Amino acid sequence: MGTARVLRPETAPDGTLLSYFTPEATHVVSRAKELLVERPHGHVLKAGSDVTPNANVLSATAYAYGVFASHVVVGNTSANRFVSVQRNHLNLLRSSGVRALARIDGEWRLLGVPSALVMDLGGVHWVYATDAGRVDVRTVVRSDARGLELRIDAEQALDLLVTVDVELGAGHWSATSELDGRALAFTADDGTDVAEHCPGLAYVIATATGRIGGDAVLFPDGRSRDTPVVTVRFDAATSASVVLTGDLDGRTAALRVAREGIDHPLGVEAELAAHRAYVADFTRHLHVDGDGRLAELNLLLPWFTQNALVHFLVPHGLEQYSGAAWGTRDVCQGPLELNLAFGHHDTVRDIVLRVFAHQFDDGTLPQWFMPDSYAERYQDDAHGDVVVWPLMALGEYLAATGDTAVLDAEVPFWDHAHRGPGTVPVPVAEHVRRSLGYIRTHRAPGTQLLSYGEGDWDDTLQPAQDTMKEEMASAWTVALLYQATRTLEDVLRGTTHADLAAELGAEADTIAAEFSDRFVIDDVLAGYVVFAPEGPWPVIHPSDDRTGLHYRLIPMTRSIIAGLFTPDQALRHEELVEEHLHFPDGVRLMDRPAPFHDGITRFFRRGEQAANVGREVGLMYTHAHVRYTQALATLGRDRLVAELLRISPVGQHDRLATSAPRQRNCYYSSSDAAFTDRYDAAAHFDRLRDGTVAVKGGWRVYSSGPGIYLRQVVQGALGIVERSGAVVFDPVLALEDDGTMIRIDLGGVRRTVRYHVDAGNAPVRVEVDGVPVPGVEVAAVYRHGGLRVAAADLQGTGEAPSGLIDVYVGDDRSTLHA
Template sequence: MITLTRDDLSYTFLPTGDIFEFTHESTLINQFQGNPVDGSANNIYLRVHTEQGISSYPLLGIRSGSKLSHSQDQLIFEGSIEAISYRVTFAPARDGIWFWHIQLSGSGETVDVVYGQDIGVAGKGGVLANELYMSQYLDHSIWEGTNGYAVCSRQNQPQGMAFPYLQQGVVGTRAVGYSTDGMQFFGVSYKGSYVPEVLSGNLQNSNYQYELAYTALQTELMTLSVPAEFAFYGLFRPTHPAAVTELEFQAELQAAYDEIDWSAGEAVPSRDVPVLSTDIGAPYVSAQWTQAEIDAAYPNRKLEEIENGELLSFFTDEHVHVVLQPKELLVERPHGHIITTLLDKSQVDNNLISSTNYMYGIFNGQTVVGNTSFHKLLSTPRGLLNIQRNSGQRIYIRLDGVYRILTLPAAYEMGVNFAKWHYQVEDDLLTVTVFAAAGQPDVALQVQSKLGRAYDYLITNQLVMGEHEFQHPVRVEARDGILQVLPDEASVQQLPYPGLHFDIQLPGTAYTYSDDRMFYTDRQPRNGTLLTISVTQSASFQLVIQGRLTQADSLPLVSPYTPETEEALFKGFYEAFTSGFHLQLDGEEQSRIDILNETVWWYTHNAMTHFIMPHGLEQPGGAAWGTRDVCQGPMEYFLMTQHYELARNVMLKIYSHQLWESKEWPQWFMFDQHPVQAHEWHGDVVLWPLKCISDYIKATGDYSILEEQVGYHHLADALPSQRTETVLEHVKAAVETIRERFVPGTSLINYAGGDWDDTLQPADEALKTKLVSAWTVALAFQVIRNLSQVTTADAEFSASLAVMAEEMKESFRTLLIKDGVIAGFAYFQEDGSIDYMLHPLDQQTGIHYRLLPMTRSIIAELVTPEQAVANFRLIDEHLNHPDGVRLMDRPARYEGGVSTIFRRAEQAASVGREISLQYVHAHIRYLEASAKLGEADRAWEGLFQINPINIRQSVPNAQLRQSNMYFSSSDGNFPDRYSYQQNFDQLRDGSVEVKGGWRLYSSGPGIYLNQLISAILGIRFSDEELIIDPVLPASLDGLRFTYECFGRPLTFVYHIGSGPARTPELHAAGVAVTGQVLSNPYRPGAVSIAKNNLLTLPGNELHIYLAQ
């Protein structure tokens, strides 16, 4: 490493001259840590303009061919390109400034220079944990001065108490172009080509606030009839508390530049500078398949996605999703998949392996056993564009004498436990398959030539053995043909799993292993994290990764795994775990029925990944249960599918993590042996375990769970307590915390640390006690009322809860509904007066309507039928959009990222996730409220507004997205928050496109399936009863739904007539079936059948007659 320092800044370069990292104390200024093979994500490009076009040349690092020298305070890159000589000098200066000084001389060539720099500008841990998230909070502002454009980037989310700031521009010439996100600079084709798209044209001169903060600047054209001399600069400030309103620090910048001597000085040529081996060639992108080749490979297709006459993706009859290369070149978010070992049907099992793969050639990444944050074998691919090709596991194939990394295939298949890449290699077809074993924490990589042709391969693996790459030494030991990968000795002593290790085997295949040395001409190793496995002249081989949490002996595999066998085991498990779910209907709705059948299969995969191996594609870290998350998606899924034993064990684990000191729950907690949890929680978090326990008891009749002895966890060290109490005592303690938070003189629970919408955390501490969220109160009412119904064995406690619920209802109706509109928030002044916020009377935020209390108050049966109708009228008038319902009628005001009322809502610079306001989770709860009211058409259509499969058929302004992954938000395609504020109404008329947000890591898939089955198809379970309560439109007349109930497969046949809504009538084998009619305050109620009666019905069909 080469490290230059000045003041409190440290500039660390690789021996190649590429940036490894720029830091100020704990702040990481760049975003990607460079490596010797890829170089750095940053560079400076000389572009030569001729009549034939633009030729571009990197000037820095291993891919430049520059000669590197350095002095004590400068790093110098020199070389020539055609007849042009260049010299680039990197020099730290005073006042947190650095320069890239450029000298060019030539013979009249027309050139310009493009500068690109990835930026983190946040705490190093945060950037390494999730660079996408940190980029969302970097506010870029562009200012034009005497030297053209400069880009100022302020980190809006406080890093400790600071708001780091970076300014970049030029001195000595003019910057005539700029861009701010890597998507603009590299483009989606970079995933396969490794060539930045922007180099063949001009920078866009637009500010795109997205998820890869990357500043680019383009100089004006210059003619090298005389030498040119200028510099790009970076200026860092540890904090910039105010919003950026002008271009600052110009005097300091010029003074720092003027005092540097740019002559050669006493620079010393760098020794042993790595040079890339000529054995490494260009990336390999498969030829795209013709329609005839697609037909031959996949004769049976359904749910085809076609754009402009071109087939992009489809599903097969075996629930396999296939994506063709043209689609991958149209989407910003690369197609990816997470595979895991099968979970235990009854216990929470941490001894599982999980691995992430991507279509662009990550075959295994984020490969972990157990904890998804701390137990990584292989590194996580960073960013969305395949910028660092040494991440995860990659394959190089030797073609025409050089090794070429496999990137984009012709087709990419995904099954729940596998992924396949099909590469056309001349007349051969190379298929790479990655799959998870069903019964062991093993993942296998299989490579096979269709023609049986032998090739040479390199399989590179970036090892982590901890949380992040480059942080821990890794041990690799060869034993009896097994490569064992272990943490370093120091880490082992600190792990709660001291036996953690991974075994790598290639059964029946000869191989050699090394590090990264073969990538350089001198064959010397540089990157200690890279494990390279070489397989020569093989037509087929399998590499198996085995994750182990204990020091059990590693045993050689007798033979390779058979992918078809493992796939069959997964298929059998999924068919059983989904209770045999299947819908059938001939006619116009058949396509949508197919969509739902695929959705149940894939959302089960998504939900169980979120449950047992918590992480997602855009959120690779996690390893923890969000308290409110695990109490919703997973628990609702287990109850709707009658996996009661698993639900019970999850419930007890949740209660064991109640905090001893506060009797509330942390926002999130790790559920394995790692003592890690959040030290704060939002005001609604305490409610979810309480809701969960009552839902569980209502569904199962298992009152004995209240008598189970369960411990607590401590707040300070996250360790379990010695003392245990019954679950009922846990419940009583939690209820008491709710009482203690009532606003004086009311039965309204205060806001505390926030509510479900994480972006609306209060910026002012006073809001925590004086502000009330109407949504939280509605949820609290529902929870307390339901608890009163399941705790009747303690008559006094049950009665007190019933009184408490009635008092909450009275306070809600009299204090939180003003002029017929439920306020989003109510602020209680010292004199007892109320300021209504997120309400038509709100003059402070400009936001007048909030979705959450309108839907939750209906779900909870808290409001009158008249108010429920009014709620939906307001939703239709102010919150409904073509892509779903939005959380509020306007976004929170954005003024440079400085918070005044709310934190993240006013800090996020990007229009994504909750900021987009169409958070899919909330839309699903809107469907729940729709079903509660009997709004059949609304509920049915709403399912497809948020379903990724062929979404453009339901949402014409939707951009393409991955079809088998839950997306957590629908984001307006606005470049920044200011455009979003100004043009928000375009979301209502559909004139702006909407994009899919982060994928998979959400409780949403489980909730979606629960609403589909329990609320819309209307099949749910209560203590020894089946409740039938469908809310379906007339277009579904004749629908057949097969599902297992109390262990018996049944087919429900829906007969939907016209006329006023009524309680369903039931028939089996032509005979009327009687049941108990249940009440619903908003419409005719459901009917319930006793379990014993259901199990003795003649035949396997139950006919349901209803009207809509």
């Protein structure tokens, strides 16, 4: 594939090159690799350069096996779909999406799996070696508009046929010929869902040289079968292109972009470079110099950032194509932490206010909601932890900015009766009080602990017994509530909101007083405790003889992150995680899957019903592993970087012998065990630990995981935490990271940061251009804190400061010792 430098090559046992990256993070995949993977290589393309919510965004999904675009949609990714979704990874239905056929040796051939596939942030390139010479197909989305171009280039003149399968079919879209027959413009029919919610939405299919028609050309008798397929035919062509556009602002806007596309074809390389620049700008041009182990981030960071922006701005994925909603819990994590990581605090504030605007007047929130013109669609109820997440998000924002004025910002409560925005503005402080009010009235019996409700983060453990909703408490949810309320108390104490700080502090104090007595039994934190009339009993604990499950990960890691454990408890549970829950591919939610009784539920619904051996059974949720790395950062453990890289798909094939072949440039929501069925998993789960069972990549792209991962890279490992008027330097690195140099924009200025890691527990020191700068050590639990340096002291000295920042730190940050 040209003269590009090959980075991180993947080879077959016989030495055949399967895939690699280029220095620009472009990923190149061979046909042989595509034939090895269970999930076909795919890419969710997002047009434009939006970094904040905007309903008027076009996206499309492409797959390696000749799906040059599918799920082409503007706005709501579930309701507004125009080009059909490719729903089957076996490519059984070969009409879906946008396809292309070439007439070779007198026969029409469908272009399928290519000889090579090249994936860039803003486009995909298929390379076919055919009997008629090389054929190149490129799909590129516009970086500055709502449009995409499909371009075919052939060495020899060929008859070409492009098919576009319209999702909703006849009776839902009406088409008119436009641009002198070079385009078809589609608008939704009256009375349809799209027309009701997005009356201006229009899509356009356009071509400069092709003939647009219906499906008649697909059949030998030349008669239409009235399918929703639009065809574009090119005779004896060496070059052909089809442009697809869409716009919520109407046909004129969509046609304008289409006309530009056919009159002035995209400069592909310039367009791809613009997408790379867009992501680089968002990530403050973070780059690791040299070839140390952290250099892998240069290939991972652009893709995880793109995936995180897809999750935030056009919610859907390669497997979860029916997204569109914001999960209340999800948006308060992935998008919020992505923006915290790179200092986009205005966007964080916007997220906080948008979430509170969907709060009901009783203090609760929906599990998920549509953030667009379909806002009347949301889940009426929610898991028990969802009420906590707006508090957590607000605390994170305030800790980063000190912007206590946000408490006085006014947003209405959601009008649940009319399923629409409220009309009476209410200060955010009152929203916080409503949350506290709900929490105070929903306690587990005989305690001051928030009850479990409909579940917590692990949605495989939703209660199967109605009594568990009220009688059970989740140690994870309670620890999360402690962290949220304690954080808010700390940032609001001494401000004009001191009364609210006292209320929040009282809740945190209550939890601290009860937590160990209620949840820590025989020195082990229970996953849950049921406070039944006959007396409390633990669930997921060594003494739990009902479920047979003994250890649960996320209460342990969250209690460390929240600083809720005593030092001895933190050490004890760190050891328990390593002994019982750490596996070669990452940490698992529990020491074994929930018991399977042929689908009959006893305690937990999905965990006991799931027949598919996916994440509900394999138990390795990548998101939970990222939170584990956050716990390691909280403890100051030098294995943090190793654990972050453990789940990087870029180099996992080199690190993990049991890793089944998979796509290497996207986020996986789970690592799935290759057991044959539930019975096999139950009998042989320990084989995951000894490496005799393979692990496969789960669902891709659509997750809060990429955002929280990037935050742990920037703020956890590299230790660059932007605060109002200051930067906290707080790296957690190992001796092998000594000498690592990164480039990053700080305060709008490109900086080079060089890390000096010494053996021992030396505190953080910072020099700018070789001159020590003053700073204040930041308080931390379980370890030595970082150094807060005023932004003014980072400017350097002399007439031409180099901007070089030297950070000195020991590899042992912890104050805990066994």
